[in-house]
Amino acid sequence: MTDSVIIRTDQLKKIYQMGEVEVPALNGVSITIQEGEFVAIMGPSGSGKSTLMNILGCLDSPTDGQYYLDDQDVSKLNRAQLAHIRNEKLGFIFQSYNLLPRMSAVENVTLPMMYNKAAAGNQVEMTEKAEELLGIVGLGDRIHHQPKELSGGQQQRVAIARALINDPVLVLADEPTGNLDSKSANEIMDILHNLHQSGRTIVMVTHEHDIAEQTQRIIAVRDGLVELDNKNGRM
Amino acid sequence: MKIIDVIKVASRSLTSNKLRSMLTMLGIIIGVAAVIIMIAVSSGTETAIANQINSLGANLVFVMSSFSQGGAGGGMATSSGGLVYSDADAIANSVPHVAGVAVEQTTTQTIKYGNIVLEDVSILGTTPDFTKVREIEVEEGRFLNDQELERSTRTAILGATIAKELFGDTYPIGQKISVGTLKLTVVGVFEEKGLVSGVDYDARVYVPITLVFDKLMNSQFSRIAGDRVRMIYVTVDDKENIDDVILQINLLLSKLHDVPLESPDFQISTQQDIIQTQSATTESFRILLAWVAGVSLIVGGIGIMNIMLVSVTERTREIGIRQAVGATPQDIQSQFLTEALILSLVGGLTGIIFGISGSWVFSRFGDMPTVVDPISIVLAFGSAAAVGILFGYLPANKAAKLDPIVALRHE
Ligand SMILES: Nc1ncnc2c1ncn2[C@@H]1O[C@H](COP(=O)(O)OP(=O)(O)OP(=O)(O)O)[C@@H](O)[C@H]1O
Ligand SMILES: [Mg+2]
Numbered sequence: 260m261t262d263s264v265i266i267r268t269d270q271l272k273k274i275y276q277m278g279e280v281e282v283p284a285l286n287g288v289s290i291t292i293q294e295g296e297f298v299a300i301m302g303p304s305g306s307g308k309s310t311l312m313n314i315l316g317c318l319d320s321p322t323d324g325q326y327y328l329d330d331q332d333v334s335k336l337n338r339a340q341l342a343h344i345r346n347e348k349l350g351f352i353f354q355s356y357n358l359l360p361r362m363s364a365v366e367n368v369t370l371p372m373m374y375n376k377a378a379a380g381n382q383v384e385m386t387e388k389a390e391e392l393l394g395i396v397g398l399g400d401r402i403h404h405q406p407k408e409l410s411g412g413q414q415q416r417v418a419i420a421r422a423l424i425n426d427p428v429l430v431l432a433d434e435p436t437g438n439l440d441s442k443s444a445n446e447i448m449d450i451l452h453n454l455h456q457s458g459r460t461i462v463m464v465t466h467e468h469d470i471a472e473q474t475q476r477i478i479a480v481r482d483g484l485v486e487l488d489n490k491n492g493r494m
Numbered sequence: 495m496k497i498i499d500v501i502k503v504a505s506r507s508l509t510s511n512k513l514r515s516m517l518t519m520l521g522i523i524i525g526v527a528a529v530i531i532m533i534a535v536s537s538g539t540e541t542a543i544a545n546q547i548n549s550l551g552a553n554l555v556f557v558m559s560s561f562s563q564g565g566a567g568g569g570m571a572t573s574s575g576g577l578v579y580s581d582a583d584a585i586a587n588s589v590p591h592v593a594g595v596a597v598e599q600t601t602t603q604t605i606k607y608g609n610i611v612l613e614d615v616s617i618l619g620t621t622p623d624f625t626k627v628r629e630i631e632v633e634e635g636r637f638l639n640d641q642e643l644e645r646s647t648r649t650a651i652l653g654a655t656i657a658k659e660l661f662g663d664t665y666p667i668g669q670k671i672s673v674g675t676l677k678l679t680v681v682g683v684f685e686e687k688g689l690v691s692g693v694d695y696d697a698r699v700y701v702p703i704t705l706v707f708d709k710l711m712n713s714q715f716s717r718i719a720g721d722r723v724r725m726i727y728v729t730v731d732d733k734e735n736i737d738d739v740i741l742q743i744n745l746l747l748s749k750l751h752d753v754p755l756e757s758p759d760f761q762i763s764t765q766q767d768i769i770q771t772q773s774a775t776t777e778s779f780r781i782l783l784a785w786v787a788g789v790s791l792i793v794g795g796i797g798i799m800n801i802m803l804v805s806v807t808e809r810t811r812e813i814g815i816r817q818a819v820g821a822t823p824q825d826i827q828s829q830f831l832t833e834a835l836i837l838s839l840v841g842g843l844t845g846i847i848f849g850i851s852g853s854w855v856f857s858r859f860g861d862m863p864t865v866v867d868p869i870s871i872v873l874a875f876g877s878a879a880a881v882g883i884l885f886g887y888l889p890a891n892k893a894a895k896l897d898p899i900v901a902l903r904h905e
Contacts, residue, residue: 319898339824342825357818357902370815380498421819
């Protein structure tokens, strides 16, 4: 493990404006995550986990505070710049897989490459890389299947391959096993462990203790604040 | 995102819902086809009218009587004015480049044969040159000759329709018909010529103009008017000399009639003038048609906008997914704009095909002359593209403005 910092946030705040009412979702979150860490974020429903993940994933901007991703301040970037960051540096895995329904597995996996300046256009290379990644997640024989022809666990594996296609510096997963039975959940966790082993930085939200405890570090969030940051992998 | 990928993605999402895409294009197809067909029909009609007018004599100059505006030198005699029979001779004898001259004076009479009575038939008094000048052929018998003109012989040549109505299957030549109070011998029947700029050449009876002067103008005024003629036709030997001939006739007749050049008691026009007057009427009709077609294009564009807006809402989640993996607002906008553009361009091309084949069907089976104007194709296709961009912009912009998180949570 190196000392290179991938994520550093400083007093991140997010306040949602619901008409007249202000709903604070994050009240000043400061965390630092090193390259190669596998981090689980836990906390009760409504504590702000997804809000934090969306900001870390550059899908949203904080109301206040700083966010440095891979040494770049991304808290003040515009929408197009954030899109480029998402494309080049981040891989996002959602609870509900979020695959495009009418596209095959391999097409879903290549999707981020189409929006990548360096990769776009080279169809052969894109397809080769996608097939390789699908092989790694154990779907080498299902590359032309559409999402509706795949189980939940298989769909999530396609989503993982998609998250990796542009070789991101950070993989974010918001309850990746939330919709899955325990067998599929374990398969997904195995894949994430393998990724971690090969040096990926992974931040994952989960509700389940036994899954969180498989990681090295658990960050507990409550009411938009970091309640506990346990680097031993035990709460 | 590469342009080629944008086009692929757009066409893929369009083909995944073929029926809807087709119905959306229908508006543009109809609009474009309508523009092309309407322009083809109106320019075809115009060409046909011009051809018809030209078919009644080449290089023709029309000299018509008109009432003088009361020129300075004009007394009663000239201001009631107009052309007289001798003007024709004067033109024939002293204006160079004149190849033929015919005169015409009309009156309306009741004609009878046996127990068939035709009322209000146009009787056209003219001279033997008429057939040559107006390029109209006698089908049976012959036309007037100089002798008959000189002696105002009671002879008549019938238009094709009149001949059919009076005689049916009977051979008309040599028969006697009554025109007003006169009995005339039929010596010829014209070929069919049809309706040209509102005049039915087949529903007329042609007689020596001298007969009209002597016997058929029955009012007191007309008798005083004497050998007044309505129109003198002048054929010019060559197209190039038309302007010169017009000038010469102007000079000659103003002098003969003793009227100032700037307010003559006659009017000279050419076939070109007549074609232009005709065009002016079809022109306004054409503008109206163009508006109707243009409006249908706009309606087609609104159809595209409508469907694209629905599509953006339906595919909000897809938009969110694309944004999450790195699509910029610009990428999303291009995708939807391209979809709208493909719809309108494919619709436009289909419309052009339908427009051209529709024009062909109209001329082939609808008995309507059509001329497909290449400009109209460019115009129609260009407006279809413009409609696509214009009406695709709002939905594309709506899609691009979607917030990724909101879009991902949609459904
Ligand atoms: N778009 C929004 N508008 C208004 N309030 C919001 C919005 N998104 C989240 N919130 C509020 O912010 C707080 C944190 O929400 P968040 O989704 O981050 O919770 P969470 O920890 O992910 O919960 P869960 O475990 O149920 O997924 C909640 O109180 C929620 O109601
Ligand atoms: Mg959540």
